[in-house]
Amino acid sequence: MSFFRRWIPDQETLERSRWLAWLAPWLGQPALWVWSRHGVALGVSIGIFFGMLVPVAQIPASAVAAIVLRANLPAAAASTLVSNPVTFAPVYYLAYRLGNMVLEPTAPKSASEKDSEAEQKATELHQTIHGSEKVGFWQGIKMMGKPLMVGLAILAVSGGLLAYVLISLIWSAHQWYKMRSGKE
Structure with missing residues (x-):
C-alpha cells in the first residue's frame, strides 16, 4: 500500500490544483482520504469510468x-490516468x-x-478526411462518433465494474492472508 500512496496525490496537492481549488471546502471530508x-x-x-x-x-x-x-479521492484521481497519451489510440480504436x-x-x-466492407469504410473515411464531396466532414464525424461513443460507454462501465470487483477480491484475499499468517 505504501507504494501506491507514494504516487497518489495527497489532500494538500489536490487543494492546490487550479482545477480542483473550487472543491476545497469539500476536500476535508475524512471519508475521502480513508484507505478502505x-x-x-x-x-x-470512478476514475476508470x-x-x-x-x-x-x-x-x-x-x-x-x-x-x-464518498469514495477514496486520491484513488479516483490517479486511476483516471488509465487513458493517457500511450493508451489513448488503442483504447479509442478498441x-x-x-x-x-x-x-x-x-x-x-x-x-x-x-475485406470489401473494410475497404469501403476506409475509402469513406479517407474521403471524409480529405474533404471529398461524396461524404462530408460532419457526416464522417457522425459515422465515427456514434460507434466510438457507444464503445467508450461500454468500456467505461465494464472497466469500472471490473475494477471494483477485482480490487475488492484482491483486498479481501490480502486481508484473509494476513489474518491466516498472523501478520496483523
Missing part, C-alpha cells in the same frame, strides 16, 4: 463523483470497433465480404 476496501475500490472504478468516458477534465469529474459517492460490433450486428460474412 470499499473506498479504494469505488474510487478506482471517467478516464475512459470523458476525454477532458477527467480528474475534476472523478473528484466530484468521489465527493458525492472502443470504435466495439461500438461497430454492437451497432451493426450482422450474420457471419466471408473473408472477401469483410
